[in-house]
Amino acid sequence: MTSATGLDPTTITIPGELLPTDGRFGCGPSKIRAEQALALAKANADLLGTSHRQAPVRALVGRVRDGLSDLFGLPDGWEILLGNGGSTLFWDAAGFGLIAERSQHAVFGEFSAKFADAASRAPHLAEAVVVRSDPGTHPTITEAADGVDLVALTHNETSTGVAMPLTRPQGEALVAVDATSAAGGLTWDPSEVDVYYFAPQKCFASDGGLWLAACSPAAIDRIERIHASGRWVPASLDLHLALENSRANQTTNTPALATLVLLDEQLRWMLDHGGLDWCAERCRSSATTLYGWAEASAYATPFVADPAQRSEVVGTIDLTGVDANAVCAALRANHIVDTDSYRKLGRNQVRIAMFPAVDPHDITQLTRCIDHVVGRLGGG
Numbered sequence: 001m002t003s004a005t006g007l008d009p010t011t012i013t014i015p016g017e018l019l020p021t022d023g024r025f026g027c028g029p030s031k032i033r034a035e036q037a038l039a040l041a042k043a044n045a046d047l048l049g050t051s052h053r054q055a056p057v058r059a060l061v062g063r064v065r066d067g068l069s070d071l072f073g074l075p076d077g078w079e080i081l082l083g084n085g086g087s088t089l090f091w092d093a094a095g096f097g098l099i100a101e102r103s104q105h106a107v108f109g110e111f112s113a114k115f116a117d118a119a120s121r122a123p124h125l126a127e128a129v130v131v132r133s134d135p136g137t138h139p140t141i142t143e144a145a146d147g148v149d150l151v152a153l154t155h156n157e158t159s160t161g162v163a164m165p166l167t168r169p170q171g172e173a174l175v176a177v178d179a180t181s182a183a184g185g186l187t188w189d190p191s192e193v194d195v196y197y198f199a200p201q202k203c204f205a206s207d208g209g210l211w212l213a214a215c216s217p218a219a220i221d222r223i224e225r226i227h228a229s230g231r232w233v234p235a236s237l238d239l240h241l242a243l244e245n246s247r248a249n250q251t252t253n254t255p256a257l258a259t260l261v262l263l264d265e266q267l268r269w270m271l272d273h274g275g276l277d278w279c280a281e282r283c284r285s286s287a288t289t290l291y292g293w294a295e296a297s298a299y300a301t302p303f304v305a306d307p308a309q310r311s312e313v314v315g316t317i318d319l320t321g322v323d324a325n326a327v328c329a330a331l332r333a334n335h336i337v338d339t340d341s342y343r344k345l346g347r348n349q350v351r352i353a354m355f356p357a358v359d360p361h362d363i364t365q366l367t368r369c370i371d372h373v374v375g376r377l378g379g380g
């Protein structure tokens with residue numbers, strides 16, 4: 001890989017005063033704070049390597065469930081469910097345990113498309129209704145279509161850097177929101193939503209492999225009704241089994257304890273600093289810096305044209321006159337990693353996570369590093 005000047009980007013040394021204190025800007029797995037790693041070392045004394053059916057791990061799961069309820073300000077009757085398999089598994093579980101007959105999906109990127117696809121192919125469900133918009137925008141569903149009993153929204157499309165406001169469409173359908181990269185970084189109103197599900201490797205700065213879902217009483221009722229109907233459900237995808245286990249602060253099968261410890265530590269940090277509003281403000285501050293820099297830059301432009309649809313947790317910036325792959329390679333050689341765009345989007349772009357763990361000042365430093373690299377590559 002070479003640049004306009006023929007320079008190998010990996011030979012560029014960025015001056016120390018421009019570097020961020022932490023170079024992890026990936027959208028998941030994402031930056032884990034040092035205090036979280038220390039919490040893991042501490043947990044090794046009496047938690048890691050012990051039974052998930054015994055009191056210490058169950059207390060940890062209980063703390064995570066209560067902490068999430070606090071963070072989101074969940075009304076009475078809402079419950080946190082969790083299980084193994086991450087958000088991708090949750091799509092399949094929702095196809096068995098939340099969609100009664102037909103779902104409707106706002107599709108505006110790779111992740112929202114995957115859930116729509118999973119629901120469309122499920123042989124026991126009717127063909128899903130899909131409302132699409134171009135990458136870089138989001139569609140709006142104001143009313144659930146006929147026969148639809150679940151509307152699927154995505155709070156933040158991680159593949160494109162578009163965030164959508166969560167508003168309940170008219171009708172009786174449940175509103176299920178993929179909040180994998182939004183949960184903990186963007187605010188939302190539980191009265192507009194029934195299921196807010198995510199995995200902890202993004203704003204919660206933990207590892208992957210777990211799914212968590214905040215469920216309204218209507219969502220719990222749906223899970224119980226489908227269970228009572230006798231529908232066949234594989235045990236690993238059974239939300240009713242997950243509900244029973246979650247109520248006992250357990251999971252259907254063995255979870256990764258380290259993932260729970262990292263998640264719990266991040267939750268304490270978020271709550272101690274003022275909760276979701278504080279987290280969202282921190283992300284907003286990073287986003288103001290990133291988009292402001294791109295708008296002022298001669299070679300960088302925010303991919304999402306409408307400022308109201310730009311995500312405050314995942315920023316996508318198109319580059320002109322310089323190869324984004326060369327820029328990312330130069331950054332990586334200087335320990336600034338995972339700034340690459342979502343591969344399937346196929347744009348000359350950098351994508352930057354601005355999750356709560358990322359220090360807003362490090363976003364400022366990152367923009368300086370990119371300016372430096374582009375200057376050296378002779379682009380822009």
Ligand SMILES: *Cc1c(COP(=O)(O)O)cnc(C)c1O
Binds near residue numbers: 088154180181
């Ligand atoms: C990362 C991501 C997923 C996939 O999460 P997994 O835990 O890897 O299954 C799904 N949806 C969105 C919006 C994401 O950002």
